[in-house]
Amino acid sequence: MKIGELSRRTGVPTRMLRYYEEQDLLHPARGENGYREYGDAAVEYVRQIRGLLDSGLTTEIIRAILPFLSDPGEIHLHPECLTAETAGLLRDEIDRIQSRIDCLARNRDAMRAYLTAVQSDRPAPVS
Structure with a gap:
């Protein structure tokens, strides 16, 4: 094609x-x-x-x-196909992904804390 x-x-x-x-x-x-x-x-x-x-x-x-x-x-x-260079690339990528996960978790926690603080200060809606 x-x-x-x-x-x-x-x-x-x-x-x-x-x-x-x-x-x-x-x-x-x-x-x-x-x-x-x-x-x-x-x-x-x-x-x-x-x-x-x-x-x-x-x-x-x-x-x-x-x-x-x-x-x-x-x-x-x-295992015999894994070169030192590829292993290093993979380790670096794992570290980069973990940094992203940590950053996302911090942002998630900050947003959750913000919502909790804002929602607890507001009166409950009347139905």
């Missing part, structure tokens, strides 16, 4: 598909005319990339782990 069809089937704009290729995440074949050609498996592959990006992973991390993903919920990375 051509890039336009892949875009329609995945909902990912053609510009983003080209970006995935530039980032070495997507590897289309080229026809004699130079057009990108994708197999049917590219649909799930693009959806997987999109899901990983939406979860906050960087293209660098995705590029490192994508060859070892069999589907969005499973990683099959054999």
Whole structure:
């Protein structure tokens, strides 16, 4: 299939598909005319990339782990395939995600405290 069809089937704009290729995440074949050609498996592959990006992973991390993903919920990375560089990237990503979680938790707690304070100062609505 051509890039336009892949875009329609995945909902990912053609510009983003080209970006995935530039980032070495997507590897289309080229026809004699130079057009990108994708197999049917590219649909799930693009959806997987999109899901990983939406979860906050960087293209660098995705590029490192994508060859070892069999589907969005499973990683099959054999210990001998884990390079020191990839392990470092993953540790850094775990730290980054934990920082985001901590920040979100602080914001959640602050909003909860604000609501509690504001609602306790207001008289109860009359029904």
